[in-house]
Amino acid sequence: MSNRARRHGPPCGRVHRRAFLSDLGMGFGGLALGAMLRRDGVLQAAAPQQHSLPTGRPHLPPKAKNVIWIFLSGGYSQMETFDPKPALNKYAEKTYSETEYPNPLEDPLFKQRSRDVVGGDRTHSKILPMQVGWSKRGEAGIGVTDWWPHLGECVDDMTFVRSMYTTDNDHNAEFQMHNGRHKLDEQQPVLGSWISYGLGSLNENLPEFVFVGEYTDSRVEQNFDANYLGPKYAGVTLSLDPANPLPFGTRPEDVLAREQANQFAFVDRLNRLNAIDHPDDEPLRARIKSYELAYRMQMSVPNVIDLSQETAETHQLYGIETGKPTDSYGRRLLTARRLAEQGVRYTLVYLSGYGEWDSHRDLKKNHARSCERVDKPVAGLLKDLKRRGMLDETLVVFCTEFGRTPAVEIRGSSSPATGRDHHPHGFTVWLAGAGLKRGYVHGRTDELGFHAVEDAHYVTDLHATVMHLMGLEPHRLDVPGRKRLEIDYGTPIMDIIA
């Protein structure tokens, strides 16, 4: 499908998964592997009669092959990142009603869009001026704050959606950003799982949906939970620790490589012997296959995360340098590029600690520090993808769970008010790469950065856009017995598609 495939080596790493399987002889005469996989899927879907597993072929002509979904946890401020609002400086220390604009709290949108999970009123006090300067960047002249010196160089390759909203004003919005559902509604598979389910991988030796990041809070796992699609479609946590990159993916210390290789071969032999007695047993065939894959996966993953294969210049581009604040995120993003290159469909890169951007106080200090960690590595990724020609088929999404209030947050009495509260009513995400307009801004918040007023999009519109670019029609992935609501499908943001 692409130049890359031809450039980079054997076709077996490139052909589509299901096609790949059906091309591979396994020593069982007349066995239809398609049927075997269907059966496998049938068992998972638990509703055999009407449903068949997606074929793995896109429903629409795809524009993107891989997704790198970068998530910043805690909610970055739209005003201090990609949606600068000079009016905040003009009306600093004033209440909303003291500005020349309509009071956003009295706008019907305020109640319509958000739905509290937690009781307790959040106060909106006086407007906090922008905590950082900004300027228009790139040929497109898109306003970006000074905390993004490197990303500012890339705006002509980026597409901003400045009119996102979500409906939860607390941090369950993080999981909502991934699965599309408000906490009070039944949870759903996350976007990465749908894509893995719909398309499979381009490389059988690697998982289809990978999570790269570290977390101490187990709730983060909800961001790669396949829910009713089953664990096969859940994100696989890839650790950048070469000693143990994949869950159960390292042979025990005292086991020899040869010893284990023999053991795998022996299991394969026994299973094949067994298959002679059970020629009708399709799951058995699936298991034989999965053993081969397991072994190859265990062998190939350490290679993918081995960043020493990259040049010093590339390391520098991503800010990878021991001791630098950009080191760890640079590694995650370079790994993400390598995964995309190897055909992993969907890589979720967690580019923060849990809740890191949640700047209820000291926003200036906290955001400045967090931006510094992120700016160069992300810009490095975009530049690297571009120069490798990968930006044409890789889709990069950069997002968070919600924005932050234009007004200052008052919490407690003794400390000076220097932060912003959670804000589901308007925030900015950006995308870059395959199939998108470049250097483009879509949607708008009001002058104070409060409501998404023009081309407002709920989070599933972002999902729909990604699915659309990947060639998937979400309705066609429905699983019988599992009901999705109309809003779960979202609507692709066609305006940003080239």
Add this chain to the structure above:
Amino acid sequence: MPRPATPCPALRIGTATVVVLLGLLTVPLPAAAAPVDYESDIKPILKARCYACHGALKQEGSLRVDTARATIAGGDSGPAIVADDPAGSLLLERIAAEDEADRMPPEGKPLSAEQIDLFRRWIAAGAEAPADERPEEDPTRHWAFVAPVRPAVPAGADEGSRNPIDAFLDARLREQNLSPLPRADRRVQLRRLYLDLTGLPPTRQEQQLFLDDDSPDAWENLVDRLLASPRHGERWGRHWMDVWRYSDWYGRRSVPDVLNSYGQIWRWRDWIVRSLNEDAGYDRMVRAMLAADELDAGNDEEVVATGFIVRNFYRWNYNTWMKDSVEHTGKAFLGLTFNCCQCHDHKYDPIGQEEYFAFRAFFEPIEIRTDRVPGEPDPGPYPKYDYGVSYKPISSGLVRIVDETLDAETFMYLGGEARNIVPDKPPIPPAAPAVVGGDQLKIAPVDLPPEAWYPGMKAFVREEERTARQTALTAARGELEAAQRETQDRLAPLEQELAAARAAWDAVRPADAPGLQALKLDASQGRRILANSLNELPVLPPESELSLKLTLIDDGKVNFQLSNDLAGGRTNLYVVFVDGEIRTYPPQSTRETAIGRYAFAEGQTEFSITVRLEPSADRGLLTITSTSDNAVLVDAVPIAMNGWDPAADPNRGMYLDAHPGSIARFDDIAFRDLTDNSELARFDFEPATCTAGEDVAGRDGWSISRYSVAPATSVVELARPLTEEEQQARNRLNAAERALSVPRTRLAAAEQAVIAAEADLAALEARIAADEARYRHESPDATELIQTAVELELKANLALALAAEATARRDLAAAQALPEGDENRAKQIDAAGKALTAAGQQLSAARTSLAAPPDDYTPLSPQYPRQSTGRRAALARWMTSRDNPLTARVAVNHIWLRHFGRGLVDTPANFGRNGEPPSHPELLDWLAVELMENGWSMKHIHRLIVTSEAYRRRSSLGAATHPNQEIDRDNRAYWRFNPGRMEAEVVRDGILYLAGSLDETIGGHEIDHKEGLTAPRRSLYFAHHGESKMEFLELFDGANACDCYRRTTSVMPQQALALSNSQLAVAQGRLLAGRLGEELGEAGDAAAFVDAAFEQILTRPPTHAERAASLEFLAQQQGLFTDSESVPDPVLRARENLVQALFSHNEFVTIR
């Protein structure tokens, strides 16, 4: 055709809409010329998109479209279609409408252009339909809504001896011309049964026992034995935990903060296992889970069953708790999809939206309740929701449901959002859906026994309370005797030494002069906050002044504050020196604001501070002078008083606070009346009240605030160095004072402790006596007994407070007597100082209540309403009545599903019209009635099922295909047994069991995920919840804790990795290899080992080919290590490899 206004986006989330069936989208479009067939092209669309509002269930606008005839006849707007005239057909106009407000269907995606075209062409071609077309069946007559009647068992060849299940199944097989497969090999049957009934594979010994039993009822005997095994309850307990959504608490485990479910809910899990092992009866279990607190109120063993409802708890949103309770009570027990009706009338079943809220009303009065259990600490009362507060899980006692708001009303809301309550609509009374006869329930309040509404009445609570106090009394008496014995001879010499030391000091001491001593707060490590409640200070005169001297020794952050709430840490007036800046609160504010600077590095380290207090203006005028250079840093700047008022409230006063990294000296703190210049209060830390070298905590009204952090200190120090002679005398005096205060305070504390323990025990007995009189006997003596109990309790409280104070003083004395260099000294002084502060508050509270006694004494536990509403009891009784059409059917279907891998009804949580119809309706009904008529005994049904021929059939075709597959590929007729894969728990437990490692302890507190690979307990005892999963179980499709009416099965590479590389599989494989070797002993050559390993792990000997391959493998692996130093026993190592390989064998995880 009316339609609701377009819902806003937020509303749409909660609004279920009709999902376009996948099949419709993939139906191949007929070629343009092909004629449109009503039955295959038109009717499916109507059914999927239109019937819900225009069919048997509802006839919006009087229109129904479930027959072509009715469609043509039309409704209020006239005919919906006109044959041959698409342009004149209203239906076509509406489905093709551009305007969303006119377009049908009103929800979901519009019909596609192709679908609309089908309608157009069908109408144009005359709108033909079969003449005998029948309308949809009356929804109230849906099979599942009509109570089951026991059908006659079909006649067959060998009447009488035959299992009725086989009679029903065979009839169908005959009908379809299907020939069933023969019985499976005995070993296959054996393994199937063991895994099915106990969740563990049979060991070689267990296999042999069965294989050697050639009696005709060997199978039946085995069934009975396994059903009687305690492992059966664990196995099926896990199944039912799936259905009943068992979950340990979760929310924010890393905080920790309980948001969902609740701590100690494992008692419900243990109740499930116990009840199944006792074959308690499905009906009894359902009733207990819904309403044990009403039906069996005094029985704590049973009330934990309400964990079923506790599990749905969601702290942040009560409506979610209600919603999940309705949805999952409906799905689990009734197979009804109530969740749809939160937003709208059910689209398929005759259940209205109002009936959803009526069902919710059963649960409306509930609240969580935590009770203590014998031998465990009191978990304390359940804490009510408070925004922003985190709640740790309780770790003792039990959790259960209680009806708390007896008059709770349920209001209907729209769009699934609780804020959209329908105005003016009266509350909806509790009822179950009318279509299944649930609308006529008799609900009567239940009177609860005293122990149920007042757990403090339970005998064990009284006994434990009594024992605790008796133990305390005995200990106190022992300590008093010891203290007396040990101090007896020591006091006199210590007193003499003190007198001598004092005399010596008096001889050399400098004359008392101001400025000899000052207070130093040293927070070079930790933080020290001193509080003083200024007890002597009167109501402030109109003009007064506060003055003090401050010296900064190490600059950091030092402040003084006036506070109206010392215990709560509130700040009213505030002056802080921080990194060169002086900050305060401006008048009427609590916003920290800079008002001046000081140059610490340039020598501005000593300050004179005055605040002229103007209570009438609620402000002070602050002046700060640097005394070293006389620079005025702050000049009469107004600052906030924020209503500070010290008068006669021990909780108001002053703080001195040194933050970490600061050292400061305070002196001459004085309040002065400016009208006559008299001093109102003064703290100069001079020898009259303070001893140099001692920490001021506990003296002169100074206490350590609870925000202090050890090891910071607040020591009184001398302003000028003493001469050596003075110093020696001073040291001697200090030492003598400390030495004497240790035994003295110990004696005092011991005496007071005995008094307190006696008083406390007496008060307890009085409280118990009063409880008995008023609550059990309703005796006329109660009033007097209550009075006595109140008095004795107050007395006891005072005595306890005095004892606490004496103990704190004792500890302080002991701490101060420690050598100066002792690293624990500061920490212990800090702790004792805080204890003294707390005791002071306790004492003051005890005195306050003594002055104004309360009407009643403290009960021995929380008290709850004396009645319960009886709502859930009524629901539970109805649900398990013989007339309920759903409960027994749903139950037997779940049981069947887990034996055969597939339910008779394929949608176990949906028996409604949109669910799958039963494959064998008569059998389902027969089993449902059989269950009900046999005391709802689940073991009875299990026995029936596993002794049927159908259950014992072969699953394997032994060939690639079978003629039956032409007729029934999916085996809906049960002509063979369905092979399956072990559930996640069985994989894990099976490995442990076969290796001989399984710890078979039943029940108890949930075990952390992290121990999943090492702790050898059965998997159901590990934490299971919605926040995260145990990775090993998750890979094998472990249950989703939030929704798992049936398991899924996947095959994925990570499973292979888990079986090859996990600590569990590797360690257990090695253990088993060693164990098998030992069992075989001398005779155990390689071939014997291979046989044994196959038997143990796969429940069968190897085939010839397998044996050959295995021997080859053993030799190969052995060869790898012949010269290895790290592996001393290559034979064993190779065998370990073999065992590990067999755990990875497809046959291990497969149930044939």
